[in-house]
Amino acid sequence: MADADGLLQKLDEAIQDNLQGHATAVAQRCGQLALPADRLFGTLLRYAVSEDGALHAEKYFHTVGDDFHATRPSARWQHLVSLARVTASEFGKPAAGQEEPRALLGLS
Numbered sequence: 762m763a764d765a766d767g768l769l770q771k772l773d774e775a776i777q778d779n780l781q782g783h784a785t786a787v788a789q790r791c792g793q794l795a796l797p798a799d800r801l802f803g804t805l806l807r808y809a810v811s812e813d814g815a816l817h818a819e820k821y822f823h824t825v826g827d828d829f830h831a832t833r834p835s836a837r838w839q840h841l842v843s844l845a846r847v848t849a850s851e852f853g854k855p856a857a858g859q860e861e862p863r864a865l866l867g868l869s
Contacts, residue, residue, distance in 0.1 A: 792838030
């Protein structure tokens, strides 16, 4: 698969099924195809602010963003591949404090 929309859909599916290997493979493929990193970051951001896991998802998301932009182009996608794996591992473990505000905003 070589189109961004299809790959991002596969990434969503892998994350929601906690398939860490699949999520990393999709992220790696996005890097190989030189797809826009902002699309991948956008997909992963949704999970960084809703899921927590044991790895403090939002903080790690921001760390990866900083490191991605500070790393030489030939190695920067390794950061996104790692973030995809962590995101898949944390899915299904909601961040603390999500339920009440989502209900108040009618998002539940």
